[in-house]
Amino acid sequence: MRPLNKGNTPTDSTGNPISPTDYKSWRKALIDRIGAYCAYCNMPIKHALQVEHVVPKNPPAGYTVGDPLAWSNMLLACGPCNNAKGNTPVDSITFYLPEEHNTHLPFVIVPHATDAKHAIVTERPGLNVNQFPKAQRTIALTELNATDERPNIVDLRSRERKLAAITVNSTRNIYNLAAAINPILAAEHVVHVASRTGFFSLWYEEFMNEPLVMEKLTDNNIIKGTATNCFDPANGYKPIPRNPGNIADPI
Template identity: 25%
Template sequence: MRPVDKGNAPKTYRNYGKARHDLAKKIGYYCSYCEMKVMNSIEVEHILPRNQGGEPLDWDNFLLSCKYCNTIKSDHNSNLSDYLWPDVDNTDLAFSYSEAEMIKPKTSISQSLQILAKNSIDLMGLDRFPGGSNKPTEADTRWRSRQKMWDLAKLSYNDWKEAPTIQMARQIARTSLNGHYSIWIDVFKEDQIVLTEIDKIYSEIGLFKKFTSTRSRILRNNAKI
């Protein structure tokens, strides 16, 4: 789950829907949870639901979501502390991605963090796919988008192995803007040049800065992970 930095509220809102394009300007037209690119009808989602005490018009309580994640999440979380969130936690450290199992908590993190990661997966139904134990609804096409991106990332990987140039790395980074950031990071996990270009291009759309110039890891304050 791509960790995002929304920055400060650009203004105050009288209608939360009006924050949609300001949010997209900061973090791109991507679902904050499943990482799918959403060019049509992206939704402003209340991280803590309004009927669970969440602030209806507070920028800090907004993320962008596809309609599937938003609908499944609904008002089911009554707190923030039992889950991991891409705007406050270092969520790139919490989940592992694979074609076979979609998304799982990383086994390298502590048991208690794995529970929080699993809670987030369950809250948005992020691991729903036809062959899995959690089946998607007919309308839920997130798994298709994810599968398409695995295919595209693997083809890009083959190109990279044939022509590992900085130009190719930049081209792959541009292609990664098709969505599902974490899949690209997984496919190119051994290829630092490509990872750097992917992070550079995503930093223009709100990727939380993960490394210093000397590649020490920057961690967020007050994050659960």
Template identity: 40%
Template structure:
């Protein structure tokens, strides 16, 4: 789950803060700000990115209601994540959210085999405290980030596309180690491959020990939250919130 910076409210053609009457009118602004990627599973959204309310606009009973139209309550989501999340509660005190936390500190990818298929899922990062792990698992459950469905009619293929991204990232890492680091054009090619395939966290994990590439990935994926990476320490992860991730 890539940490993102949504930024201030977009400005309209008259130089004023944009106002919308339908939350879906934020779609292109979100694509331009944070890229055409699901904010929860990191999957590239080549078609039909869904505008998703971080705090549900129609919450469950006795749960807080999120703003219907506010820019600060909007992210992009894929169909599977949006359907799974639905109107379930998801505050920053109970879940790790990409626009508030450094979510890479809370999650990691895991390669598994299910019904003879290779799958890559998102799981809670090992080594967390009980409270952190609980909060992380709440988030995994919220969007079913560890779900693998292998049936002839399956439409939720996040696990498959993430595995393909992992294989691609490993290929590029081998190329980097072999010859890429001595070729100026290599980073531009790698950036193109990464943003076309999506799944930022997969690429980060594969190249986490290569600051030059991590920097290139941060720059390639629009509005990745730069305050989640310590430039002075080779772009190591750092907390976004002192008391939390």
């Protein structure tokens, strides 16, 4: 899951923070800041991209009510992620959140155990006793390990994730040839394909040891909204924890 930083509340032409009366009217500003991808599964969304309340505006009684209109509580989501998340109470202690954590670190994308059509998200091996249950809860929150084999299928995420993995492998093979001739052009091509394919963790994993590619993959002028503080320019733009002061779980 790509770590995000969507920035401060957008301002109007006079420099005042925009305060819409309909949360859906944040959609354009969100696309401009973080691109047209689901913030949770990172699938590119060409239509019906939903504006999503990170902390739900109608949680069960007794839980924190999310601000119904504030920019700070908005992200973009696909239908399956948003529907799965629903009114589940959300906070950054219980879940890994794309604007609070380096959400690349706790997860890994793997082939489905028995059905080659699908790739799913699972907990990254090596998480500690604080991190593992939090990763597990986050996967359950938006059902990032789900496959949909119903006749009236609506959830294409696992299939699209698998196709993205194939695209990453193919792009890597071409990159290996092209980089020997023109590394900059080769890296730019990878990032162009990545921006159209989404599922950014696949790209980070594959190109982890290619600093030129990682620099461009994590450049938020190229792929908007990536939290650049989650990648270390002094170490080839490899992912780094976002909360280093939290000893129990710096992710």
